[in-house]
Amino acid sequence: MDDLCVIAIDFGTAFSGYAFNISARGEESDPRLKRWGKEYGLETPKTPTCILFNEDKTFLSFGYEAQMKFKDMRGEEAKKHYFFEDFKMTLYKKKLSDLKIKDASGKPLEALKVFSESLRFLKDDALKTISSMTRVMAFNPSFFTWVLTVPAIWDESDKQFMIEAAKQAGIVTEGREENLLIVPEPEAAFIWCMKLQPDEFILKNHIKSLHQSPGTRYIVVDCGGGAIDMTVHEVQHGGALKELHKFSGNNLGGQTVNRKFKQFLREIFPDGVWDEFQQNYPSLAQGIMYEFTHLKQADTGIKFSLPLNLRLLAEKKAGRENIIKSGLGAFCYGYYIHIRRDRLMSFFDESLQGITQILIEIFDSVLHINYMLLVGGFAQSKILQQHIIEWFGRQCEILCPFRAQETTVHGAVELGINLQVMNIHKSSYAYRFPVSQRLDERRRKEENYFTAKGIVKNEDVLRKEGVGVGSEETRGFRRSPATAGQADMQMTFNHSSRKNPDEWGEEKDGPLDRTTSELKLETEFGSTEISALGIQLRSHFCKKSVTVVFQSFCMCSAVNDSST
Incomplete structure (x- = not known):
């Protein structure tokens, strides 16, 4: 197959889909x-990110099919099955080892299984x-370059989790890790958006052309479900393109509005x-939640269907005349619950405030921004669009x-076809490559010692702000065993989100082969990932290559290579 055979998977919080190019x-x-x-x-560009497992935890269906099957199940049958939706952001700021997530009825299942089976279906x-x-009978996944999109606010452990899920899903196999781009x-x-014409935008403020001359600045606001x-x-x-500001954001996407709506249902x-x-x-x-996902795109009052079972439960609890509480911005009429516009807008408050705060900080630090691009499913909300125009339309x-x-x-x-279009990428971390060395007070300032996990070390600066994608720069670092009897050596990257930190977090890759000779670590920049190769210099036959996901400091995969 040709190098231009690319499959991209957009694994979203609320909806997922894929696109491909085989030209x-x-x-x-x-x-x-x-x-x-x-x-x-229906005919939609994405399918709901929901997955259904049998009661024995085997995969049953994904997307609309999972949604419809689960919707048609009766109470007891539904509770026996495992149905997951809106689960993507469960990874955010969580300890991922052995993480379990709960389904619609509260039953736990391993997160890696839920994610990997979802990716397997899409693959x-x-x-x-x-x-x-x-009209080809079958394709092997290894024929393609696979691109998997992730939220920019995710850290390296979240990306590592998705890489592992992709491996378990069969998207990439051992020895072909380079076929996957994060x-x-x-x-x-x-x-x-850079390829679109002015008439392909809903909001365009009467622009006649989208300027792409040198110096033009764009801010992208990706409004997803999570x-x-x-x-x-x-x-x-x-x-x-050069990135001027490292990724910013929060987890206050469209699902925040959904959670407010669900909280509202408990109240009324x-x-x-x-x-x-x-x-x-x-x-x-x-x-009901699925119906609201579409209704919230309006900027008027809305109404949604009142299921008979819900009506009967409310009547049993409070009587026919008190199905919903008064004074909360909603009323029941016939078989529908009506919500006033002002109450609907209140569901957006937390999300809009979070978006506004971050945008203000960016505009304060980056001057002369020419365009703002609103993208993502949540960007289709008229309430969100109008809010952004009111706050930033003059800037x-x-x-x-x-x-x-x-x-x-x-x-x-x-990007899978031509990664070089992104020229300079601004890293969210400062990176350093440390070695153990006895503290010398006379040279502390000169060599800039630092402390990691209570151990005093000196450092070599691997890379701070502005890691260049496409620069094809390779940097080498040589290290020798600290003691004559040392059998193993570990190459370690340290990282910090601060530019000049005193304390550094620490993550290690796996140890290289047992050795007492000098080692060299060659680190190459030129992709969305940082690749590194460890070489035992005495023999030049012992090598170990590892890949570091861009913006992260941990080694994501290890492949032994005995060739010179």
Whole structure:
């Protein structure tokens, strides 16, 4: 297969999908996007990120099919199955070793199984789609470059988890780890927006053209279901892009609004009714939340269906005339619950305040931003759009693509084809490569000693701000055993989110082969990942290559290589 065979998976909090490009080298074509839900009378660019397991924890279905099957299950049957939705951000700021997440009825299951089976389904479906289109019987995953998008606010352990899930899903195999690229979502979305014409934006403030001359600055606000990611880029000479501000953001995406809505449901119904309904009829409760996902894009009052079982529970608790409480911004009429516009807007308060605060900080630190790009599914909310215009419409042109939900996956394919379009990437960490050495007070300032886990060490600066993607720079570091009898040696990266830290966090890769000779670590920059090769200098036959996910400090995979 050709190097231009790329499959990109946008694994979102609320919705997921994929796009691909299988054009021959030299041919230019737009990515192809899978459309979902035709069997249910729908045609959407993504399918709900939900997965259903049998009671024995074996995979049953994903997306619309999982959603519909679970929705049709009766109470006891539904409680026996494992149904997960909106689970992506469970990784954020969590200890991931042996992490378990709870399904719709509170049953726990290993997070790695939930994620890997979800990715396996998307991988298999993508290969089937391409096989059907090209009339080729079957494709091996190793034929393709795979691009997996992740929130920019995720740290290295979250990315490491997704890499492991991709391996278990069969997306990449041992020895072919280079076939997988981990790409920040706002970066991918930005690349695609640069290809759009002015008439392809909903919000365009009457612009006649999208300037891409050197010095033009863009801020990308990726409004997803779970995360809000932001980054600032400047167009360079030759059309390459430089990142001016490291990734910022929070976990106050569209699902924050959904959580506020669910909290509202607990308030308006008689005490305990919503929780009882959710416990006994999880599929019906999930149906209400799915309906609200679409309704919240409006900027008017809304109404949603009132299931009979929920109505009966409320009547039993408080009587027919008191199905919902008064004075809370909602009323019941017929078979619908109506919510006033002001109450609907209150669900957005926390998320909008969080977005506004970060944007103010960015505008204070980066001057003369020309354009703001609103992307992601949550960006389709008219309440969000209007809020952003009111706060920042005088500082820059605000743009939102018509298909804001599709920008990330399209851009991910573009990056899979041509990674060099992103020229300079600003690292979120300072990196250092330490060695153990006895403290010398006379040279403390000169050599800048530091402390990690109570051990005093000196350092070599590996890389601080502004790691250059595409620079193809290789730096070498030589280290010798500290004692004559030392049998193992570990190469270690340290990192800190501060520019000039006194204390450093520490992560280690696995030890190199047993040796008493000098070792050299060659570290190469030139991709979204930092690659490193450890060489035993005495023999030059003992090598161990490792890959470091970009923006992280831990070694993500290890491959033994005995060749010279």
